[in-house]
Every structure is written in structure tokens, then in C-alpha cells.
Amino acid sequence: MAGAHRPAIRTPDQRIRVFVSSTLRELADERAAARAAIERMRLAPVMFELGARPHPPRELYRSYLEQSDVFVGIYWESYGWVAPDEQISGLEDEYDLAPATMPKLIYIKASENREPRLKQLIARIQKDDHAAYLPFHTAEELQDRIADDLATLLAERFDAAGAGAEASGEDPALGKVPVPYSSTIGREDDLRRVRELLVKGGDRVVTLAGPGGIGKSRLAIEVARASGDLFRDGVYFVLLEGVHEPGLLLSTIAYSLGVRDSGAVDLEERIAHALAGRRVLIVLDNFEQIVDAAPVLVRLYTAAPLATFLVTSRVLLRIRGEQVYEVEALSAPTASEPATMHRARRSSAVALFVDRARAVRPDFVLTDENVGHVVSICRRLDGLPLAIELAAAKVRALNPAAIDRRLEQSLPMLAATSRDLPERHRTMRAAIDWSVSLLPAVQRDLLEDLGVFATRFSLDAVEAVSEGRSWRDEVLDALGAVVDASLVKQVDVGGRSTFSLLATVREYALGRLEERGEAETMRRAHADYYADLVRRLSPDLRGPAQIETVRLLSLELSNLRAAVRHLVASDRLDDAGDFAWELFVYWWISGFFSEVRLWMLELLEKRYPISTRTRAVAVFFTVWGEMWRRPSEEVIERLGESSRLFQESGDADAAAMALAARGSTRMRFPDLDMPAAQAEVEQAREVFHRLGNWWLEALTDVALGLLAMARGAFPESLEHFERATATGVREKDAFTQVVAGNNVARVRLLGGDVDGAVAMYRTTLELAALLHYDEGAQYALEGMSAVAALRGDAWQAGALSAVAAAIRQRVGQYDVEGFAGHREQLEAVRAFQPEAVAAGEQAGDDMSIAEAYALALPDADVAVQRALAQW
The missing domain is CATH 1.25.40.10 (Tetratricopeptide repeat domain)
Structure with missing residues (x-):
């Protein structure tokens, strides 16, 4: 790439957005490779409507391009379809609409049969000073090239990043806010009104309230993306979907903010300190399942008066400082209005149906023949966005008339079975019921079984819980079918293909599983799989595989939470203790001790027999934070109890660890008892050395070095620190x-x-x-x-x-x-x-x-x- 002016790229930890342009069907594998490469770099892929479309809504993808930092074009043989009244294809239009100074990475797949107009476009691209022209042959090669080229691009721009951003006046990227995989339709007024509430600034908590499937989360995402200018210190998106205990709210917020829970200070105090003097927006999505934790928000915004919380919830929080915004359904022509083309085109519900229908069938258009049925579908579904998306997904196999007829037959009967729910909840439940009813029995069983997974899950995990299930021999086909039905989403995360269910669909699936009396069976299989995963991965938390193992466990965090929650709830307390202990290194590196403490407190409160070792584990974790926050004689005593219990259970290694923690606790006392601290840490180090536990031996060397520094013995402290460092180098x-x-x-x-x-x-x-x-x-x-x-x-x-x-x-x-x-x-x-x-x-x-x-x-x-x- 050449050129006199090259705009600064947002720095990597601010989620660079990479716009991907290509034809859809001929380059499906290449698009998947591009997404994998971009997400491997932890950047945000912007893949508008899964590719260039027959009727490109130019203003929408212009907006997407304006929010992006890098343009990636992937071309092969087809120039793409030119819509009526258009002179160029959507493919060329996207390239032309990309800002002139935006860095462009253009990848050309080898071919001897390229369409003439595509040849002309490529020839023009070759003359563009801001575009790099790069050939490739296979999807695998493309994935590596994109990842390498993005890394190089970032490296080239590091030095200019700060000055360029300041000069351009650009707002920083909105960090951890999700990037929607499809366009948001019909929420312009909602977006404006919620933003006005945030601009006003008098409300500390703005709650987007409404039933499941109404579009609260999508609206929150769009508000967050549009509000970066109001919150100079950042916008954070906290997904609470996999969080079911109110006590985990603080640790989940902390994780999203990057606040590490090492146990040294109360987590609430850490978060308040992190937010002090910072004008931030914190989005809390799916709050209804931990609504009892709402008073925590009052304490947080009292301690951090510049922080604002945007909450999505099916129920109101009912706390001081809360402003409620009711999220309504999308507009559809009323029953008293004729279903004309003119009225349909003014309906946001109809626009959403058409948009999602085109995503699965690009040649779908709204016509005089089908407009009445599309309007009827939207009316029957009360304008609920998720219900409309599920119905639109059926356009792949059914025309609107057939979908309308089936809804007419099924929806009233299905809704009548849930009279205890509010009307729109019944409609949403019935819409999912109807969509699921079209699946063969094996695929329905699979979908319901998937309800036990949290947030996202891998194919390996699905296969692991398939024993004895009806879909045991059809995993790939059945999973592919529910993805095609838009009931399950597939996305590449960190180079791995993962799957997820929308919160509303997961709730439905789990409810059906419980009705069948199979929920406990599936939860047990889920917990067994993740307990086994932890056993397999835990040795790699020390040594050369540590970095990759921490990354893998972080991807599985929601399911790890769900698994340990089930182990404790089902009184598998010894298994829960082992689970927590095997992940000790991960909790330490990633900072999740407060969560583990809650699990262990619950475990100790159970009136159920536990092994001596499990009690030792639980006692240790409940006082680990106290040794840093509030060191006291009681903490010393409890760590001594944990060490004794470990010793009684035959775990000399863990006993020494509790002893080393006891000695470290003494270091926090104002009147340090140096001989006692020194003796306990040295005794622990001797045990680790004898047992060959190089990791804890090295960390006790660090503790001994700190003790030497406290005495002013700097040569001795350096000796300890260098020995620990040498161990780390030797063991990688x-x-x-x-x-x-x-x-x-x-x-x-x-x-x-x-x-x-x-x-x-x-x-x-x-x-x-x-x-x-x-x-x-x-x-x-x-x-x-x-x-x-x-x-x-x-x-x-x-x-x-x-x-x-x-x-x-x-x-x-x-x-x-x-x-x-x-x-x-x-x-x-x-x-x-x-x-x-x-x-x-x-x-x-x-x-x-x-x-x-x-x-x-x-x-x-x-x-x-x-x-x-x-x-």
C-alpha cells in the first residue's frame, strides 16, 4: 500500500472493525475463512447481510462502512447481480462507498473465467494507492493471509495510532459492545429516545423493559454503539445470560471491565475504584434472572457518580434512580387497514420479515401477490422481532402463503396452552413452538437438549452429551438443521466453530426439557463433560501450554459456571471441590476468586457429607481473599485448619500450599512476625521441592524474596527472584x-x-x-x-x-x-x-x-x- 496520507487505525484493544465484501454463494467457504481469521485476531468482522445482495440498501451498508476501519474484498469469478435501476453491482458499490483513505486488503482467487466487469473492477483496484492486491488459491490459504496481513497492518500503524486518532477527531471504538450479525430494523425512534435519556443524564439506571423476543438486547447494542460520544471513558457490554446467582453480578461486571479479582480488596470496592472519575456506560443485558441483585447498582452508582447503567430486563428493577423505557413491538398494519403494498412498506415488522427472508433466499421480494400474507404473518406474531425472524427463516422451504396458513392453524391453539403468561409472552412461546414443530422429532430432541448449555458451546461438547439421546447418530445433520431453522446460531470464536442459542430459545428448550423430565439427565451429562474437560486441561495450566489453556477456558467460562452450579445444586459436593481446586491456577491468572468463594460457601452450608479434602478446599477458598483484604488471626487459624485437613486427606502438596498462604498472610500484618512468616514459607517450599511441584516452589521463592526485601536484604531477595524466574524460563x-x-x-x-x-x-x-x-x-x-x-x-x-x-x-x-x-x-x-x-x-x-x-x-x-x- 502506498499513499501520502494513511489514517491511523484504532488500536487493537479497541476492537477494530473489518468490513468484508464478497459475493455470497460462490465464496461461502472463503467468507467463513475470513471471519475465522478476523475473530482469531479478536477483531470484529462486519459481514453485511452475509454478502452483497440483489437489492443493496445502500444507506445501511454505507453506515456499516463508516463504522469500519479496514475493508477486505474477496473476489473470484462473479461480478455480482446488478439490481433494476442500478448501474453497478452491490459488490462494486461497496468498494466505491468505502472511504478513500480506508486501508483495503483485496484478495483475488485464481481463475481463468472471470466476468468482464469484475476484471474491470480489479484493474481499477490495482491503481488504488490505498489497496493491497493479493492473490490466493484456497480458503485455508486465505485465512492465513488475512490474519498475517491484518497483523502487519496493525504493526505498521502502531506508532501513528495515537496522533492520528487525535488529529482525526474520531471517537474510540466501543470496546466490548457486540457487533450485530444482521441489520437492526424499525428501532430508529427507540434509539433516539433512549439516547435522549442518556443525554439528559439525570437517570443513573435506564431499564429497557419488555417480554422475551421483543428486541431489548438488540436495542441495547445499538444504543451502546451510538453513545460513544456521550461516555468519554468507554462503553462496556456485560452479558448476564449465563449468570443465575445474584452474588455473581459483581464478578461478572468486574470481568467485563477488566477488573481482576485477586482477592486483595473487596470486589465492590475494586469496581468503584476502577470507575471513580470515569464517565462510562455499562450495559447489563438479561438482568431479570438476578433481579434480587439490583440494590448493588445503587451502591455502585453512589460510589461512582459518573457511571450510568443501561439494563435490559423482563421485569422492573424497582430501585432508586431507575428510569424505565418500555420496548414495544414493531409496527404492522392493523386488522382494520387493507394490506396494501404502500402500507406494508411503511411497516417495520414487514421490513424485518423481508430483510430476514432475503438473508435465506436472496431472490425473495415483496409483491402484490404475497404482501397480504406477509402482513398477516406479522399481525399474527404481534410484531415480535424474534418471532418474525423465525417465521422468515421458513421462506427457504415455504412461501408466505403456506407460512401464513400454518400459523393460522397452529398459533391460536399453541398460545391457548399458556394462559398464565402475558399475551406477548404467549405469542412468543407459541411462535417458537410452531417453528420447532416443523422439525423432525430427532431435531426437536436435539434442540431441547441443547438448552443445558450456556452462552456458546462446541461440537465436541454436543457430541459428548449425546450418549443415549435420540440424535446420537445424527449429530452433524441434526445440528445443521436447527442452524438452518435459525433456532441455533453458528459463529467462529478464536478460530473455533461454536454454537449458541438466543436466550429466549434457550429458555424455551430448557422448559421443554424439564417438561419431559430429562433436564436432570442432561445437566448431569453437561457437568460430567466439563468436569472431564477441566481434568484434562488443568495440568496444562502450568508450563508451555499455559497461555493457550487459559484462552480455551475463558471461551468456556459460562459453561464452567453452569457445570459447577449443577454439581453443587445436585449435592455432588466432592466433585465440585475437585472442579474448583483443579482450576486454581486459572482462577488466579484470570481473577475469579470471588465467584469460587460463593460456590464454596454454598457447599459448606449444605447439610450433606463431604470428604475431608473437599472441606479443606472449601475452607481455603473462603479465606483466600481475606488473607489479602483483612489479614487477621482468624484467617491465620482458618488457613491452618485447611492445611491440617489437606494433610489428613493425604494431600501434602495442598497442605503446603495452605501453609504458604498462612505465611503470606502474616506479611500483610503491620507488625510483621518475620520469624513465623519465614518459617512457614520455607517449610512449604521444602515440601514443594521434595514433591517436584516447581510452580508453587517458584511462587514461594517470590514470597521469600519479598520477605528478604522487607528485611532490607536485597542481594538475598534478588537470589530468590532470579531462581523463581529461572524456573519459569525452564518450564516455559x-x-x-x-x-x-x-x-x-x-x-x-x-x-x-x-x-x-x-x-x-x-x-x-x-x-x-x-x-x-x-x-x-x-x-x-x-x-x-x-x-x-x-x-x-x-x-x-x-x-x-x-x-x-x-x-x-x-x-x-x-x-x-x-x-x-x-x-x-x-x-x-x-x-x-x-x-x-x-x-x-x-x-x-x-x-x-x-x-x-x-x-x-x-x-x-x-x-x-x-x-x-x-x-
């Missing part, structure tokens, strides 16, 4: 290297070995990026700030310090006095260059982690850049 364990390495660098810096400190900080920065470990990156950036200050680079010292401070605030890690090892150096350089430090701090306030990495590691390799793109 990223977490150990980051934790120990940052301490090595800190001691080297204190001893005047600046070059040695820089070398270590570079390593820990790279590994923290690969592991997605916020705190590791934070400590390393603080160290690099100190280095810059010592070298006289006041601006960089200020910038890196500000970025690290922002991470501290976001993750809730604010033990500045104890561990922020750059303050002294920063203040020293500030005394001589106050304006430069202040300018750097101001710049750092607007930097992302990726931009800070570009500053601290300007020569970071492609692997690190890719990891940053996925962070």
Missing part, C-alpha cells in the same frame, strides 16, 4: 516469569543495573501480553516509566506512568505505596522537567495498553502484536 511458564521477572527487574533497578532491569521488563511485558495479564503489564510499565525517568526522558516517564495508573484503576490494583516502584524516579525527574512530565501524563491518559506497548516496545514481534489485538 509465562505467569511465573512475569511475577518473578518484574521483581527481578525492580531489584536490579534499585541496585543501579538499569540495562539489566530493561531487559527483564521487556520480557515480562511481552509475556504479559501473550497471557493477557493486566497486573503483569502494569508493573512492567511502571518499571519502564522509572527507567525513562532515570534516562532523562521525562515525557515517556510521565506517559507510561499514566497508562499504568489507568490499569491500576481499571483492575482495582491500588497498593501504590507497597509496589509501585517508579514513584521516586518519576518525582525526581518532575522536579527538573515538570512540563515534560505533565505533557507525558496528559498523553498517557488517552493511551491504550497497545499504544503504551508501542512506546515501551517499539520493536515488538508479530506474536506480541497479535496477542495485543486479541487482548
